[in-house]
Amino acid sequence: MTQTSATHSPSATADGIAARARALTKTYGRGATEVQALRGVDLDLPAGRFTAIMGPSGSGKSTLMHCLAGLDTPTSGEVTVGGQQLERLDDTALTRFRRDHIGFVFQAFNLLPMLTAEQNILLPIDLSGRKLNASTQHRFDDVVDVLGIRERLGHRPSELSGGQQQRVAIARALVTEPDIVFADEPTGNLDSESSREVLDFLRRSCREFGQTVVMVTHEIDAASYADDVLVLADGQIRAHLERPTSETLVSALQGVRA
Numbered sequence: 001m002t003q004t005s006a007t008h009s010p011s012a013t014a015d016g017i018a019a020r021a022r023a024l025t026k027t028y029g030r031g032a033t034e035v036q037a038l039r040g041v042d043l044d045l046p047a048g049r050f051t052a053i054m055g056p057s058g059s060g061k062s063t064l065m066h067c068l069a070g071l072d073t074p075t076s077g078e079v080t081v082g083g084q085q086l087e088r089l090d091d092t093a094l095t096r097f098r099r100d101h102i103g104f105v106f107q108a109f110n111l112l113p114m115l116t117a118e119q120n121i122l123l124p125i126d127l128s129g130r131k132l133n134a135s136t137q138h139r140f141d142d143v144v145d146v147l148g149i150r151e152r153l154g155h156r157p158s159e160l161s162g163g164q165q166q167r168v169a170i171a172r173a174l175v176t177e178p179d180i181v182f183a184d185e186p187t188g189n190l191d192s193e194s195s196r197e198v199l200d201f202l203r204r205s206c207r208e209f210g211q212t213v214v215m216v217t218h219e220i221d222a223a224s225y226a227d228d229v230l231v232l233a234d235g236q237i238r239a240h241l242e243r244p245t246s247e248t249l250v251s252a253l254q255g256v257r258a
């Protein structure tokens with residue numbers, strides 16, 4: 001994949017790669033029920049870019065994302081995020097690494113209902129035991145303004161629309177300046193107008209904050225917001241599209257289904 005110019009990114013290691021996988025395999029079950037979900041995936045995710053992962057159902061998208069995010073353990077191979085090889089961390093260190101270096105955005109928003117939007121956004125900072133200093137306050141203000149949710153900070157999730165809840169979830173993922181943000185079908189529960197907004201914010205977080213974002217999606221419209229699209233089939237990367245359009249995506253997906 002191409003190198004990025006966004007070397008100011010918080011996720012930029014010396015070589016400008018935010019996350020890397022080498023010879024990644026994942027096998028579920030044994031014998032007759034064995035499934036090879038990943039069959040030797042090599043990838044470099046350049047810092048500061050928005051990458052979408054697409055592919056038919058069962059092609060290994062979620063498994064790949066979970067292995068890259070340290071939520072699942074590969075059967076073999078290596079994953080490096082922000083220069084840290086994940087296999088070298090024990091469970092406690094991995095949990096801490098995820099909290100401090102990785103942001104998550106889920107289809108179901110996963111906000112805590114009893115907390116206000118502001119408290120939800122600041123939760124990762126509270127959990128890490130960090131104080132809200134001038135630098136984190138500055139980041140909080142930047143993120144809240146880019147996402148346009150300042151007027152909603154005192155509201156609880158139940159008082160927000162789906163699109164607003166997802167914006168709060170994105171703010172929560174961005175506030176700690178993680179090495180990488182993983183978004184799992186982030187527009188799956190949104191109408192088309194809110195989806196466009198959320199995708200635009202994910203793209204702007206790359207442009208304006210140099211954030212690295214990886215998104216799993218089934219939707220061609222959503223993937224066309226990305227800088228790069230990786231197309232998976234049968235646990236392998238079959239295509240890499242730069243600056244995808246709806247036409248190139250349809251053709252790539254037809255290619256792997258054929």
Ligand SMILES: Nc1ncnc2c1ncn2[C@@H]1O[C@H](COP(=O)(O)OP(=O)(O)OP(=O)(O)O)[C@@H](O)[C@H]1O
Nearest residue numbers: 028029035037055056057058059060061062063064
């Ligand atoms: N915990 C598990 N135990 C056994 N098999 C699993 C498990 N998780 C996933 N698989 C299998 O691994 C393969 C890849 O699954 P994965 O969920 O990664 O695909 P996907 O591309 O994300 O699918 P979808 O688009 O339907 O969400 C599938 O054949 C799936 O049935």
